Amino acid sequence: MSKSLRNKYTLVIGLEVHAQLLTESKIYTPDSTAYGSQPNTNLSVITLAHPGTLPLLNKKVVEFAIRMGIACRCAISRLNIFDRKNYFYPDLPKGYQLTQDRTPICKGGFVTITTSTGERDVKLNRIHIEEDAGKSIHLENESDTLVDFNRAGVALIEIVSEPDLRSSEEAASFLTEVRKLVRYLEICDGNMEEGSLRCDANVSVMPAGSSLYGKKVEVKNMNSIRNVQRAIEHEFDRQIALLEKGEVVISETRTFNADNGKTYGMRTKEELNDYRYFPDPDLSPLEISDKWLSSIQASMPILPRALALKYEQEYGLPKYDALVLTDTKDVATYFESVSKHTSNYKAASNWVMGPVKSYLNETGLNAHEFPLLPQRIAEIITLIDQGKISYTVASQRVFPDLLSNPAKTALEVAHHLNVIQESNQDSILPIVEQVMKEFPLKVEEYKNGKKGIMSMFMGEVMKRSKGKADPKVATQLLTKKLEEV
Amino acid sequence: MKINREVLDKIAHLSRLEFDEKDAEKMMQDMTAIVDWVEKLKEVDTEGVEPLTTMSHEINVLREDEIKEHLSHERALQNAPQKDADYFRVPKVLE
Numbered sequence: 001m002s003k004s005l006r007n008k009y010t011l012v013i014g015l016e017v018h019a020q021l022l023t024e025s026k027i028y029t030p031d032s033t034a035y036g037s038q039p040n041t042n043l044s045v046i047t048l049a050h051p052g053t054l055p056l057l058n059k060k061v062v063e064f065a066i067r068m069g070i071a072c073r074c075a076i077s078r079l080n081i082f083d084r085k086n087y088f089y090p091d092l093p094k095g096y097q098l099t100q101d102r103t104p105i106c107k108g109g110f111v112t113i114t115t116s117t118g119e120r121d122v123k124l125n126r127i128h129i130e131e132d133a134g135k136s137i138h139l140e141n142e143s144d145t146l147v148d149f150n151r152a153g154v155a156l157i158e159i160v161s162e163p164d165l166r167s168s169e170e171a172a173s174f175l176t177e178v179r180k181l182v183r184y185l186e187i188c189d190g191n192m193e194e195g196s197l198r199c200d201a202n203v204s205v206m207p208a209g210s211s212l213y214g215k216k217v218e219v220k221n222m223n224s225i226r227n228v229q230r231a232i233e234h235e236f237d238r239q240i241a242l243l244e245k246g247e248v249v250i251s252e253t254r255t256f257n258a259d260n261g262k263t264y265g266m267r268t269k270e271e272l273n274d275y276r277y278f279p280d281p282d283l284s285p286l287e288i289s290d291k292w293l294s295s296i297q298a299s300m301p302i303l304p305r306a307l308a309l310k311y312e313q314e315y316g317l318p319k320y321d322a323l324v325l326t327d328t329k330d331v332a333t334y335f336e337s338v339s340k341h342t343s344n345y346k347a348a349s350n351w352v353m354g355p356v357k358s359y360l361n362e363t364g365l366n367a368h369e370f371p372l373l374p375q376r377i378a379e380i381i382t383l384i385d386q387g388k389i390s391y392t393v394a395s396q397r398v399f400p401d402l403l404s405n406p407a408k409t410a411l412e413v414a415h416h417l418n419v420i421q422e423s424n425q426d427s428i429l430p431i432v433e434q435v436m437k438e439f440p441l442k443v444e445e446y447k448n449g450k451k452g453i454m455s456m457f458m459g460e461v462m463k464r465s466k467g468k469a470d471p472k473v474a475t476q477l478l479t480k481k482l483e484e485v
Numbered sequence: 486m487k488i489n490r491e492v493l494d495k496i497a498h499l500s501r502l503e504f505d506e507k508d509a510e511k512m513m514q515d516m517t518a519i520v521d522w523v524e525k526l527k528e529v530d531t532e533g534v535e536p537l538t539t540m541s542h543e544i545n546v547l548r549e550d551e552i553k554e555h556l557s558h559e560r561a562l563q564n565a566p567q568k569d570a571d572y573f574r575v576p577k578v579l580e
Contacts, residue, residue, distance in 0.1 A: 025551060030548065032555065040572065043556045044553075048561060058548055088501045146573070147574070283539075
């Protein structure tokens, strides 16, 4: 699609993000939530909706949802009731989903996103608590659909944005931020491939400059942030093409096909939904007292943006470093530990963002599994700052050797590798003098203004010191001695 | 309120139920009567009364996040009309 055609329209996106909460037991029943269990083993009569059974709300679910609400600057509903969302589908045992329609536990709020055009707050509509459904398995050569109810009743929060996003880049950034937040808060593992974080996108287009939203399409089945972005891009073009042909966009649910990047309409009969919400009489109302709310507030960890700001202000790091370091809590924690052992924060940042993160990427380990104690990195930094080893030697020899001998100190490894630089003037000076004596003609050339010859002198000094002379000290001495001639 | 054929068909679809064509007229009459009866409630003056959402006066009946005894796999599947060793089986949902 041409850029000029795209410029004629404004893209409008609202996201609905479901996050599976990291509770041990389900939202209304004490069944395990373990992922990957044998099918139909994490069940109770309540989950299976046997007659006469009653749900009982898991306290932790409430606290996790409120944590997210606080992180997103939402208003917390003090009086909550639960509602039944009625529909028939084989993976929904009760014939209704217990959710919050009228009193979402968190109202309003914002998620701050960063895109190529800067930072901005994206408006949230709400965050509410609800239960997950079971899993239907449709096999090609089976005449039946198979149902596994292990997931039925697992606690979810649904984070609903306002139609406030204007590009697929913004949508991707929103999701990235939400995933970062739930991980920092330790309320969801954020794994989109396993479906513990799921995203539906409401996409519409309107003529540029208009404030009247077009007909929206809901896109489902995107299991990565990248695919959410692809699906939105595809919808943008598809909807513009329809309007340009004088056709209309049908309000429908479409599914994304990751193989070809296109969306396909789902059967419209399923679309005739009328959920007939009404208050659930089985669950007692939920009241959030001041005391409860303050205790949750007090348990809040520092959030990634606040942490990044702290790194900028207290450690004097560039914004870029601060963002990379706070991308995951794990890496941030490691960086902080290194910083406790050195005051050269920029060097600590470079080491964590560079060699440490590369190692983690290559091995697939998390930062808390990194084999070196944080003080080892600090030791390396100190050795470099003291001029005992060069950065090149540190990163190419000392660091890899430490990884194989994590019990040794950086100094021990440097000694063992025999790479400690000679920064002692007394030991470098004789070499400098010797070199000058051997190359009188070159010294003459230098004196006649050929300053570039310095590198030849340096090369000789380094060669004779077997690479151990501190280049800074050697340069100083050479310059001084040559000027004295 | 009169339950017409359109409403009847919609309710049947939402409930995933089928009915015999010859019962349609009778059902529309019955449902209209039920709705009319409930509509009588509108005669009560509810000015200033909060909607009732629960019959109980209890609030915050919560449980700690603990796993309790499960149903065994066999017992969980016991009452299913269609099943195999692992799964509940239902008529194919997707075409």
